[in-house]
Amino acid sequence: MSRQFPLHPGKHALPAVTDPAEHAEYVRGRYPQATLAGIDGAVLLYQRPVLERAKASYPSRRLNWVRGELFMLERQGRQGRQVAVCGGFGLGAPAAALVLEQLIALGVRRVITVGTAATLHPDLPPGQLVVCDNALRDEGVSHHYLPPGSHIKPSKQLTERLAEHLRNRGVVARRGPSWTTDAPYRETGAEVGRFGRLGVLTADMEAAAVFAVAQHRGVDAAAVFAVADSLVDRKPRQGSPHTRAALHTALQAALSTLSAAARPPASRLR
Numbered sequence: 001m002s003r004q005f006p007l008h009p010g011k012h013a014l015p016a017v018t019d020p021a022e023h024a025e026y027v028r029g030r031y032p033q034a035t036l037a038g039i040d041g042a043v044l045l046y047q048r049p050v051l052e053r054a055k056a057s058y059p060s061r062r063l064n065w066v067r068g069e070l071f072m073l074e075r076q077g078r079q080g081r082q083v084a085v086c087g088g089f090g091l092g093a094p095a096a097a098l099v100l101e102q103l104i105a106l107g108v109r110r111v112i113t114v115g116t117a118a119t120l121h122p123d124l125p126p127g128q129l130v131v132c133d134n135a136l137r138d139e140g141v142s143h144h145y146l147p148p149g150s151h152i153k154p155s156k157q158l159t160e161r162l163a164e165h166l167r168n169r170g171v172v173a174r175r176g177p178s179w180t181t182d183a184p185y186r187e188t189g190a191e192v193g194r195f196g197r198l199g200v201l202t203a204d205m206e207a208a209a210v211f212a213v214a215q216h217r218g219v220d221a222a223a224v225f226a227v228a229d230s231l232v233d234r235k236p237r238q239g240s241p242h243t244r245a246a247l248h249t250a251l252q253a254a255l256s257t258l259s260a261a262a263r264p265p266a267s268r269l270r
Contacts, residue, residue, distance in 0.1 A: 001153065001230040005143060005157070006143055006152070011144060012145055012147055012216075013240050014146075019056035020102055020104065020105035023066075023101075023102050023105055024105040024106050027066075028041055031064070034065050035107050035114040036065075036106040036108045037106075037107030038082075038107070039072070039083060039084055039262075040081050040083045040106060040110070040259045040261070041083060041084070041111060041112065042085065042108045042110070043084070043085045043086070043113075043114055043255065044096060044112070044113040044114065044115075044206075044210070044264065045065065045086065045114055046059050046091055046116070047116065047247060048087065050087070050217065050247045051071075051088065051124045051250065054085045055071055055073075055085075058075055058253075059073070060072060060073050060074070065106060065239055066086060066099055066103055067095075067102060068090075068099055069086065069087055069088035070086045071086075071173070072084050073085060073255070075259060076152070081117060081231075083101045083255050083258050084108065084270045085251075086099055087263045089147025091205055092139075092140055092182060092205045092206065093140065093141040093142075093182060093205060094194065094209070094210035096113065096210050100210060101213060101217075104213070104214075104219055109156075110158060110219065110220050110258055110261055110262070111214060111219065111222075112158070112162060112221045112223065112224065112254040112257060113206055113207065113220045113221070113222075113223045114223075114224055114226075114251055115204065115206065115223075115225055115226075116227070116228035116243060116247070117203060117204040117225035117227060118187075118202060118203045118204075118227070118228065118230060119201065119202055119203075119229075119231065119232070120179070120200055120201060120231055121196055122189070122232050122233065124174065124201065124202075124227050125242070126227055126240035126242045127241075128174060128202050128227040128246070129166060129173040129175075129224060129226055129227075130156065130173065130175070130176065130224065131159060131173050131174070131176070131201050131222075131223070132177070132178045132202070132207050132222075133153065133159055133175055133177065133198070134152075134153050134154075134170045135151060135153075135154075135178050135179075135208035135211055136150060136151050136178070136179045136200065136208065137149060137151060137208045138180055138181045139181060139182040139209055141208070142180075142211070145213060146212050148151045148217065152215065153212050154214075154215070154220075154221050155221055155222055157220065158220045158222040158257065158261060159222045161222075161261055162222045162224060162254065162257045163175060165257045166250075169253060171249060171253070174209075176199060176202075177200045177201060178201065178206070178225065179191070179200050179202070180203075180204055180206065180208035180209065181203060181205065182205065184203075187203060187231055191232045196232065202227065203231060204223075206223075207223045210223065217241055220261070222257070224250045224253070224254065226246035227243065227246075228243045
């Protein structure tokens with residue numbers, strides 16, 4: 001039996017039987033106005049308090065168009081910018097990839113994922129924000145979308161804008177690679193030590209998949225994490241107010257980044 005993965009060679013270059021456009025067509029059969037084309041972008045959220053904070057901070061309306069809970073936020077009043085936030089769809093690469101495919105099929109062209117991660121370095125405390133500029137592909141999803149490879153990078157421009165918006169808020173965010181894994185209860189000391197020595201800052205469960213889907217579909221993606229715990233200094237699990245505050249800061253930076261990225265250059269406004 002073949003030991004390669006995926007099992008079928010070269011599958012990333014083959015057309016799929018299923019198509020997310022089918023989902024969009026089904027949704028529009030029920031909601032003819034269902035489109036996300038023209039909005040500034042979407043933020044994927046994994047912690048419910050952050051989603052609730054987003055809904056409470058802006059006028060919002062729920063849209064039953066994708067898996068999970070999708071809300072359209074009206075920023076700066078009725079004539080302001082529109083950004084979608086989506087949460088409640090689960091954790092991990094497959095869940096993020098599924099909902100991202102549906103969002104893209106409905107018209108989303110930019111996405112930022114905001115979540116928590118575990119640090120691989122003792123000098124990154126709870127609440128430290130990390131902008132991911134490279135993801136190790138130690139999950140399964142990305143290998144169905146792209147040729148074999150050890151890592152994948154996000155959109156350079158969107159990542160730069162995200163880092164800039166955090167700096168403008170006075171946030172000292174770290175920037176570096178993350179190790180995306182499907183098996184949070186199988187992270188070993190050997191891996192933590194090895195990847196840490198290579199400069200990998202965090203471990204997460206979605207970034208590589210999000211970047212792979214975005215690259216495959218020709219859209220822009222970026223990611224920012226709030227450190228929640230440590231893989232080098234294990235302690236009893238407890239929630240940190242610093243992590244919660246950092247997630248809210250990351251959300252605001254992500255919303256501003258998407259709106260700024262969607263605006264035409266000043267020369268085109270004249």
